[in-house]
Amino acid sequence: MKIMFLLIGCSMLMAIGFLIAFIWSVRNGQMEDDYTPSVRILFDDKPVKEEAEEK
Amino acid sequence: MVKEMQLIQTTCFHCGDSLPKSVISFANKEFCCVGCKGVYELLSKNNLCDYYELADSPGLSLKNPVSKVKFNFLDDDQIQKQLLQYRDDKISKITFHMPTMHCSSCIWLLENLYKLHKGVKNSRVDFLRKQLSVTFDHNSCSLRQLVELLSGLGYEPSLNLNDLEGKKKQQNSNRLLYQLGVAGFGFGNIMLISFPEYFGLDSFSSVYLSKLFGFLNMGLALPVFLYSAQDYFISAYKSLRKGLINIDFPLALGILVMFTRSSYEVITHSGIGFFDTLAGLVFFLLLGKWVQQRTIDTLSFERDYKSYFPVAVSVLQDSKETTLPVTQLKIGDRIIIRNNEIIPADSILLKGSAQIDFSFVTGENDPIEKVLGEVIYAGGRQVGSAIEMEVCKTVSQSYLTQLWNSEHFAKDQQSSIQSFQSIVSRYFTFALLIIAFASAAFWFWFDPSRSLNAFTAVLIIACPCALALSSPFALGNSLRMLGRSKFYLKSPDIVEKMANVDHLVFDKTGTITQAAESNISYYGEAMNEIQSDYLKSVCGNSVHPLSRKIAGFLPDSKQPKLLIENYQELSGKGISATIDSIAIKIGSANYLQINQKSVVDVLATRVYISIANKCLGYFEITHAYREGLSDLVAHLGSNYQLSLLSGDNDSERERLSKVFPKSAQMLFNMSPSEKMLYIHQLRESGAKVAMIGDGLNDAGALKVADLGISVTENTAHFSPGSDVIMDATGFEKLSNYFNYAKRTLNVIHMSFVISLLYNIFGLSFAVQGLLSPIIAAILMPISSISVILFTTVSTYLFAKKNRLF
Numbered sequence: 052m053k054i055m056f057l058l059i060g061c062s063m064l065m066a067i068g069f070l071i072a073f074i075w076s077v078r079n080g081q082m083e084d085d086y087t088p089s090v091r092i093l094f095d096d097k098p099v100k101e102e103a104e105e106k
Numbered sequence: 107m108v109k110e111m112q113l114i115q116t117t118c119f120h121c122g123d124s125l126p127k128s129v130i131s132f133a134n135k136e137f138c139c140v141g142c143k144g145v146y147e148l149l150s151k152n153n154l155c156d157y158y159e160l161a162d163s164p165g166l167s168l169k170n171p172v173s174k175v176k177f178n179f180l181d182d183d184q185i186q187k188q189l190l191q192y193r194d195d196k197i198s199k200i201t202f203h204m205p206t207m208h209c210s211s212c213i214w215l216l217e218n219l220y221k222l223h224k225g226v227k228n229s230r231v232d233f234l235r236k237q238l239s240v241t242f243d244h245n246s247c248s249l250r251q252l253v254e255l256l257s258g259l260g261y262e263p264s265l266n267l268n269d270l271e272g273k274k275k276q277q278n279s280n281r282l283l284y285q286l287g288v289a290g291f292g293f294g295n296i297m298l299i300s301f302p303e304y305f306g307l308d309s310f311s312s313v314y315l316s317k318l319f320g321f322l323n324m325g326l327a328l329p330v331f332l333y334s335a336q337d338y339f340i341s342a343y344k345s346l347r348k349g350l351i352n353i354d355f356p357l358a359l360g361i362l363v364m365f366t367r368s369s370y371e372v373i374t375h376s377g378i379g380f381f382d383t384l385a386g387l388v389f390f391l392l393l394g395k396w397v398q399q400r401t402i403d404t405l406s407f408e409r410d411y412k413s414y415f416p417v418a419v420s421v422l423q424d425s426k427e428t429t430l431p432v433t434q435l436k437i438g439d440r441i442i443i444r445n446n447e448i449i450p451a452d453s454i455l456l457k458g459s460a461q462i463d464f465s466f467v468t469g470e471n472d473p474i475e476k477v478l479g480e481v482i483y484a485g486g487r488q489v490g491s492a493i494e495m496e497v498c499k500t501v502s503q504s505y506l507t508q509l510w511n512s513e514h515f516a517k518d519q520q521s522s523i524q525s526f527q528s529i530v531s532r533y534f535t536f537a538l539l540i541i542a543f544a545s546a547a548f549w550f551w552f553d554p555s556r557s558l559n560a561f562t563a564v565l566i567i568a569c570p571c572a573l574a575l576s577s578p579f580a581l582g583n584s585l586r587m588l589g590r591s592k593f594y595l596k597s598p599d600i601v602e603k604m605a606n607v608d609h610l611v612f613d614k615t616g617t618i619t620q621a622a623e624s625n626i627s628y629y630g631e632a633m634n635e636i637q638s639d640y641l642k643s644v645c646g647n648s649v650h651p652l653s654r655k656i657a658g659f660l661p662d663s664k665q666p667k668l669l670i671e672n673y674q675e676l677s678g679k680g681i682s683a684t685i686d687s688i689a690i691k692i693g694s695a696n697y698l699q700i701n702q703k704s705v706v707d708v709l710a711t712r713v714y715i716s717i718a719n720k721c722l723g724y725f726e727i728t729h730a731y732r733e734g735l736s737d738l739v740a741h742l743g744s745n746y747q748l749s750l751l752s753g754d755n756d757s758e759r760e761r762l763s764k765v766f767p768k769s770a771q772m773l774f775n776m777s778p779s780e781k782m783l784y785i786h787q788l789r790e791s792g793a794k795v796a797m798i799g800d801g802l803n804d805a806g807a808l809k810v811a812d813l814g815i816s817v818t819e820n821t822a823h824f825s826p827g828s829d830v831i832m833d834a835t836g837f838e839k840l841s842n843y844f845n846y847a848k849r850t851l852n853v854i855h856m857s858f859v860i861s862l863l864y865n866i867f868g869l870s871f872a873v874q875g876l877l878s879p880i881i882a883a884i885l886m887p888i889s890s891i892s893v894i895l896f897t898t899v900s901t902y903l904f905a906k907k908n909r910l911f
Contacts, residue, residue: 055315059322063295070291077283087233090210091217094160 120146121260122163142167145259149215152222157215164211166260176444177257179418179429180250180265189249189265189417197227198249201239202256202263207231216261223247223255238263265417282399285334286392292330293385296323300382304880320372320379327381331365335388353531353574356538357391360569367562380566383882387571390890398578398598415450415484415501419443422494432501439497443488451484451497452504458493462486465616465801485802525602526854527577531570538568545873556875563877567868572861572889576854580897584850587905592833593843600829603813604847606794610742611785611807613799614752614762617817620730620834626659630715630723637717643668644683644690648675652713653692656725680713691716695724728758734838736765741841743767747793751776751784753803782806798840802826842908849904856900857893864889 076082117124119135120142130137133150137143145165149157157164179185192199207216212231216238219229225247229240238261242252256263299319335358342358345351361384368379421430422440432450435441440456443449449462461473464486473489476482482495484504501507546561581598588595595601612618633641638660645657647670673683680693691698698714700721714724742748748770750762756774766772773784781799785807788795797804797811800818805826808814814828817837836843868885871877905911 056318059299059318062298063322066291066295070287073287073291074284077280077287082280082283084232084234087213087231090213090233093210094156094214094217 117163118142118165118167119158119163120165121167122165123167138167141260148222148259154215154218154221157211160211160214161209164209166206176447177250177253178420179431180253181248182418182429182431185417185431186249193244196243196245197241198244199239199241200249200252201237202253202265204236204238204256204261204263206261207233207236207238212261215259219255223252226252266415282392282396285337286389286396289330289334289385289389289392292326292334293382293389296326296382296385299323299326300378300879300883303378304883316378317375320375323379323381324369324372327365327368327384330385330388331361334392335361338391351532351535353527353534353570356531356535356565356568356570357574360565361388363562363565364569367566378879380879380882383566383879383886386883386887386890387569390571390887390894391574394575394578397582400582416448419447419450435497435501437497437500441495441497442492443495444492445488445490447488449482449484449486449488449495451501452499453482453484453495453497455480455482456494456496458491460493461489463489525577525599526851526858527573530858531573534570534573538564538570541568541869541873545875548873549875553875559877560873560875563872563875564869567872567877567882567885568865569886570861570865571886572864572893573858575890576857576861576893576897579894580850580854580857580901583898583901584846584905587901587910588843588846590905591839591843591910592836593839594831596829600813601847601850603794603829604796604844605851607746607796607813607844609747609749609788609793609795611749611751611788611795611797611811613781613797613801613804613807614750614758615754616800617798617804618731618735618750620732625728625730626655626725628659628723628725630721633722637722639668640685640688640690640717641692641715643670643685644673644681644692647673647683648681652727653681655727656692656713659725688718689716691719728761731765732834732837738838738840739765739767742844743770745841746844749773749784749788751781751807753777753781778803778806782810785810800826839909842910846904846908846910849908850901853897853900853904857897860896861889861893864892 118138120137123138125136125138130140130143132143132146135146137146142165149155180189187193190198190200204216207213213233216231217229219240220226225243225245227241227243229238231238238256240252247255253263253265299322302316302319338354338358338361341352341354346355364380364384364387368381368384371377371379416432418429418431419435420427420442421435422442427442430439435451441450441453455476455478457478460476460480460482462476462482463473464483474486481498484499484501484507499505542561542564545564546557549557549560578598581601584601585595585598588601642657642660642662645653645660648654668685671684673681675681676693676697680691680697682689682691682693684690692713692715695712695714698716698721700714712724712726715722739748743766748766750766750770750772752758752772752774753776754774756772759772759774762772776784781804785795785797789810789812794813795811796813796815797807798815798817799808800816804816808816808826808828813830815830815832816826816828817832817834819834832840864885868877868881871881
């Protein structure tokens with residue numbers, strides 16, 4: 052059963068890691084605007100095609 | 107791409123407006139005006155035509171070009187300093203508010219600004235808040251150039267006095283997110299660690315392990331207790347000091363008891379405690395708080411005159427034109443107001459023909475003509491050529507702005523409507539304390555060892571989590587339902603105020619009348635076609651709103667254009683002209699020298715016409731009421747006391763009294779402060795008043811009322827500070843909204859009953875001193891989740907039933 056101590060230690064570390072990730076994401080402003088990024092991700096850059104059209 | 111273009115184009119490629127007769131063509135595409143073509147040219151030159159692929163005709167019409175000098179004030183160092191968020195030698199950062207942003211194409215174009223001007227380093231859109239943050243190199247692109255570039259594309263940022271007066275405070279909602287994160291973290295992990303206990307797996311684990319689990323739980327619960335739950339302690343303490351008991355008191359008490367009893371159990375190894383229940387409770391409570399806080403932050407409900415007064419104004423100094431921030435305007439300054447600019451301070455008209463649109467102030471859309479020497483109140487917007495004025499009062503002393511300095515206004519209005527939750531929680535707390543002490547006393551008599559146990563168990567199990575959740579979820583959800591119906595509430599607790607209102611006060615102009623539309627009818631001798639053509643051409647020559655309306659009313663001329671001679675327009679009086687050597691006069695009764703007697707009791711605006719010196723008759727122009735007004739008033743009249751306030755004369759009293767019930771009060775010629783006073787008196791007499799208005803002249807009344815609803819044709823436009831911003835299209839549904847608010851309150855009542863049932867069930871264990879951690883750990887989440895589900899589903903169903911969407 053001693054393995055439990057190790058497992059619990061690992062799981063706590065992971066959980067704390069996720070908590071830190073969450074705090075970082077809030078601090079980074081990811082929770083402020085939950086709409087625009089969903090639109091932004093769909094814009095593609097297509098420089099190749101445009102150049103071809105011009106020629 | 108080419109194939110698409112071969113379809114017959116009926117709307118402007120850029121802005122989607124219908125094409126006029128004279129189409130401007132460019133690159134096989136058709137545009138409604140030079141401005142739209144210009145934008146297309148600019149975009150196509152810079153390979154930005156993707157703009158048109160993301161949405162159909164996404165552009166903004168540029169038919170009303172912005173005057174060139176309009177943004178000169180942005181070169182002023184002082185103003186720049188106040189507007190910019192950051193500035194060093196190389197770059198500046200600024201955030202604009204851009205009400206015209208409306209589709210994904212806008213986002214795309216605005217974020218590709220750097221392709222249009224090399225000075226722009228980076229631009230980022232926050233679509234819901236309609237904000238654009240730009241980082242730019244001010245050496246190659248000044249702030250003025252940047253704003254001019256944006257305006258040239260049709261995205262004119264709104265720059266107003268509010269932007270100058272201090273930067274906006276950073277919203278402090280992040281704190282709640284951190285608290286929620288910590289509570290969720292604690293809740294999840296404590297649950298995980300408590301699993302062996304739930305399933306009775308004690309025999310598996312060693313003594314060490316169960317000790318470790320206990321202390322681990324305590325360690326995890328500590329930040330939840332100290333950080334996440336601290337607001338409940340603070341709030342309970344604050345209200346206790348005021349001698350009040352709010353819902354946070356039993357919550358804080360429950361949390362405190364839970365933590366101390368659990369810690370005691372863990373330290374003395376007598377049990378595992380209630381840490382899982384504690385963390386879950388705090389997590390659900392914060393979730394409810396978060397739901398309640400998620401309001402519509404895309405709309406601003408706190409707007410006053412500052413939000414739409416200009417930042418700067420052109421001032422004549424020693425016959426030279428300079429720009430001056432409006433806050434520095436002094437009495438006697440000479441200012442120049444151009445087309446579409448707003449008059450920032452009460453001033454006397456010195457030069458030019460003033461057509462002032464007071465729609466912001468009164469809701470009245472038609473420009474009003476002013477004559478030289480007349481004082482024009484601040485807030486009007488000039489339509490037409492530039493005018494010169496002399497300031498006679500400073501901005502803060504002006505007629506309109508004084509409303510905000512008035513005594514009634516400054517007072518923080520305590521609403522007389524108490525929330526249901528606060529009433530219930532008081533009784534609840536007393537009942538809870540009585541039960542807790544009674545059971546402690548009972549056991550002290552019979553079995554002293556169980557006394558403390560029973561006492562704490564009661565406080566733990568009765569911790570009114572579900573009770574505290576029902577209001578936020580029901581109100582928060584109905585706020586969103588109403589928002590889907592374009593009825594935007596400032597905060598969820600407004601729903602409760604709506605349900606309790608018993609007196610509705612309507613403003614007339616712009617609220618129950620439609621701003622843009624009016625009824626026009628002709629009375630008098632029938633006109634033949636030629637006469638009608640004469641009138642149409644004469645009226646078409648004038649920019650006066652009434653002549654425009656008449657011109658629009660008359661049928662289109664079939665003949666070629668008529669030659670108009672001797673055209674003369676006397677402001678405030680009328681027009682005279684000759685066509686085919688026939689004299690034509692259009693104007694007021696006075697101007698046409700018609701017998702005054704028949705004019706005295708006129709109900710609406712009349713424009714008389716005379717052709718060849720013979721008066722034929724008159725046009726009568728009355729305002730159109732909003733669709734469904736009479737049905738709406740009939741509905742509301744049976745449940746509410748109604749009043750009508752109007753700043754206009756009582757010319758429409760007769761028409762209105764057909765619509766409004768006899769019991770309704772109708773008051774005319776009310777000034778903004780009289781409106782405010784009227785509401786104030788109603789409230790003094792015990793009524794719970796909702797004011798429904800628009801325009802700045804209602805701002806005082808909206809603020810003083812228990813519930814202020816401002817009606818607006820376009821939510822992106824200005825609306826005065828209020829509790830509710832309502833899209834005018836939903837006006838006829840107003841009674842549904844009020845009904846829905848009442849239903850929401852019913853939902854809260856029912857969910858209170860549900861959570862009380864859970865409490866009674868739990869208490870039956872607790873008073874016997876039998877509460878085991880596992881019962882608490884099951885009961886708490888189940889009661890919370892069932893209340894959340896019940897409120898969410900039933901508010902949705904009621905929204906459907908009330909035809910909100």
